Amino acid sequence: MIRLLGGIGAQVLAMLAVIGRVTLYALLTLRHLVTPPFYAREFGSALLQIGWLSLPVVGLTAFFTGGALALQIYAGGSRFDAEAVVPQIVAIGMVRELGPVLVGLMIAARVTSSIAAEIATMKVTEQIDALVTLSTHPMKYLTVPRVLAAFVTVPLLVGIGDIIGIFGGYTVAVRSLGFNASTYLQNTVDFLEPLDLISSLVKGAAFGVIAALMGCYSGMNSGRGAQGVGRATKSSVEAASVLILAANFLLTGVFFSI
Amino acid sequence: MIRFDDVHKAFGANQVLRGLTLEVPKGESMVIIGGSGTGKSVALKCVLGLVQPDRGLIEVDGRDATEGDRDAFLARFGMLFQGGALFDSLPVWQNVAFRLLRGELKRPKAEAREIAVEKLRRVGLSPDVADRFPAELSGGMQKRVGLARAIAADPEIIFFDEPTTGLDPIMAGVINDLIREIVVEMGATAMTITHDMTSVRAIADRVAMLHGGKIRWTGPVAQMDNSGDPYLDQFIHGRAEGPIAAVR
Ligand SMILES: Nc1ncnc2c1ncn2[C@@H]1O[C@H](COP(=O)(O)OP(=O)(O)O)[C@@H](O)[C@H]1O
Ligand SMILES: [Mg+2]
Numbered sequence: 001m002i003r004l005l006g007g008i009g010a011q012v013l014a015m016l017a018v019i020g021r022v023t024l025y026a027l028l029t030l031r032h033l034v035t036p037p038f039y040a041r042e043f044g045s046a047l048l049q050i051g052w053l054s055l056p057v058v059g060l061t062a063f064f065t066g067g068a069l070a071l072q073i074y075a076g077g078s079r080f081d082a083e084a085v086v087p088q089i090v091a092i093g094m095v096r097e098l099g100p101v102l103v104g105l106m107i108a109a110r111v112t113s114s115i116a117a118e119i120a121t122m123k124v125t126e127q128i129d130a131l132v133t134l135s136t137h138p139m140k141y142l143t144v145p146r147v148l149a150a151f152v153t154v155p156l157l158v159g160i161g162d163i164i165g166i167f168g169g170y171t172v173a174v175r176s177l178g179f180n181a182s183t184y185l186q187n188t189v190d191f192l193e194p195l196d197l198i199s200s201l202v203k204g205a206a207f208g209v210i211a212a213l214m215g216c217y218s219g220m221n222s223g224r225g226a227q228g229v230g231r232a233t234k235s236s237v238e239a240a241s242v243l244i245l246a247a248n249f250l251l252t253g254v255f256f257s258i
Numbered sequence: 259m260i261r262f263d264d265v266h267k268a269f270g271a272n273q274v275l276r277g278l279t280l281e282v283p284k285g286e287s288m289v290i291i292g293g294s295g296t297g298k299s300v301a302l303k304c305v306l307g308l309v310q311p312d313r314g315l316i317e318v319d320g321r322d323a324t325e326g327d328r329d330a331f332l333a334r335f336g337m338l339f340q341g342g343a344l345f346d347s348l349p350v351w352q353n354v355a356f357r358l359l360r361g362e363l364k365r366p367k368a369e370a371r372e373i374a375v376e377k378l379r380r381v382g383l384s385p386d387v388a389d390r391f392p393a394e395l396s397g398g399m400q401k402r403v404g405l406a407r408a409i410a411a412d413p414e415i416i417f418f419d420e421p422t423t424g425l426d427p428i429m430a431g432v433i434n435d436l437i438r439e440i441v442v443e444m445g446a447t448a449m450t451i452t453h454d455m456t457s458v459r460a461i462a463d464r465v466a467m468l469h470g471g472k473i474r475w476t477g478p479v480a481q482m483d484n485s486g487d488p489y490l491d492q493f494i495h496g497r498a499e500g501p502i503a504a505v506r
Contacts, residue, residue: 037360037361039360122345125341125343126339126340126341126343127343127344127345127346129303129306129308129339129343130337130339130343130344130345130407131345132306132307132308132332133306133308133332133335133336133337134332134356134357134407135328135329135332135333135357135361135362136356136360136361
């Protein structure tokens with residue numbers, strides 16, 4: 001029994017220690033962000049990797065989710081004669097919650113994993129050591145460009161995801177649920193408020209930072225060998241996903257509970 | 259001059275360096291030999307601050323290696339890593355010219371490329387390698403690119419971690435000559451780790467043997483053959499029998 005409690009205690013302590021180290025890592029990233037040099041080329045390629053190349057997966061995810069959402073709301077709404085709310089609920093559901101969360105999770109799957117695997121491999125093959133000996137700070141060269149690129153592009157991806165998601169709902173509603181196209185769009189536009197959009201983009205920025213930061217952190221702290229790379233990748237995606245969901249809960253509270 | 263004074267380093271329970279004491283005079287070529295896993299690479303990494311020693315002091319030209327401006331300190335060094343450690347996201351020439359493309363030594367792209375191609379030629383690689391990516395090269399070629407990168411900015415102090423491992427005998431000869439040349443012509447201080455006794459004789463002014471986390475023997479290369487040290491003799495002649503256990 002005591003051993004069990006001890007085990008749990010040790011786990012909790014270890015988790016707190018990791019949270020502390022990640023926080024420290026985030027602050028360090030911030031410090032390196034505001035001090036020169038800034039590696040513009042690395043930033044450019046991170047923009048491409050994180051933003052542009054994530055578009056297809058983000059678009060598909062959002063489209064299918066929007067479509068499914070419309071079907072569900074229609075089915076659920078019809079139980080109390082409220083089928084007409086489909087456009088409003090799809091809009092609010094996509095923009096406030098599903099858009100940012102799904103894009104965040106897709107970014108965690110796609111970007112966090114690839115950042116973690118890449119940096120961990122660099123660590124294992126001594127490329128990080130080589131960077132240091134070539135007077136290049138790994139934080140500045142690897143972490144800052146990726147985190148900044150995620151901060152800039154993920155909100156855009158979320159915005160695009162919101163639009164495509166609404167369009168998915170619209171397509172389903174108009175094609176198979178018999179909604180009138182222009183009324184659907186009108187209802188959507190009338191219903192959404194600026195705060196909905198702002199919260200969506202703020203969430204996107206936060207999730208982007210979390211995703212990129214966790215990838216870099218896990219990669220930099222990878223163990224040795226192929227196994228080390230595997231572990232770093234796995235734990236980075238786990239941590240990023242959980243943190244994104246937790247941050248979503250917090251941010252939703254901040255934006256909408258008052 | 260590089261001076262190790264009673265340097266200790268352990269990774270968990272694995273005691274690697276246990277009181278390493280060694281002096282490498284300026285402008286000389288020191289070769290470190292010793293069995294695999296005795297901590298030769300770790301010793302070099304301690305100088306560069308890539309590994310923090312648990313105890314002991316490392317001085318470069320009389321100044322504590324851990325103090326002062328890191329960038330200025332590291333700018334004096336070139337290092338060839340045991341595995342090459344090339345950046346696989348960059349083409350070969352940008353690897354070689356890495357230091358020349360950013361930071362204080364930055365210069366125009368065309369000029370950096372020219373220097374890279376010239377350094378590649380010195381390690382026996384033709385200019386058409388310049389635009390390939392490291393993953394497209396053989397192990398021996400990657401090693402030579404790593405060597406070209408180490409010498410690209412004409413450093414004062416150069417570390418070579420197993421420069422000839424994985425090369426054919428002719429290429430090994432080319433690299434040995436190159437290292438010798440760098441020390442003699444540029445007056446650089448070199449520390450080379452190798453298991454290749456031909457290399458030792460070709461490169462070294464002085465030799466040090468690392469065993470059990472300490473320097474077992476050190477002296478001019480000419481005295482290596484009649485040191486009277488059974489450990490060194492066993493290593494030089496590659497005998498399975500002797501004081502160094504074959505199972506480690
Ligand atoms: N970063 C590290 N973490 C844990 N152990 C290490 C690390 N670097 C080296 N070691 C261990 O230190 C010992 C010496 O390694 P190394 O210096 O690479 O040997 P070698 O003399 O062959 O170059 C080995 O047992 C190795 O496993
Ligand atoms: Mg080694």
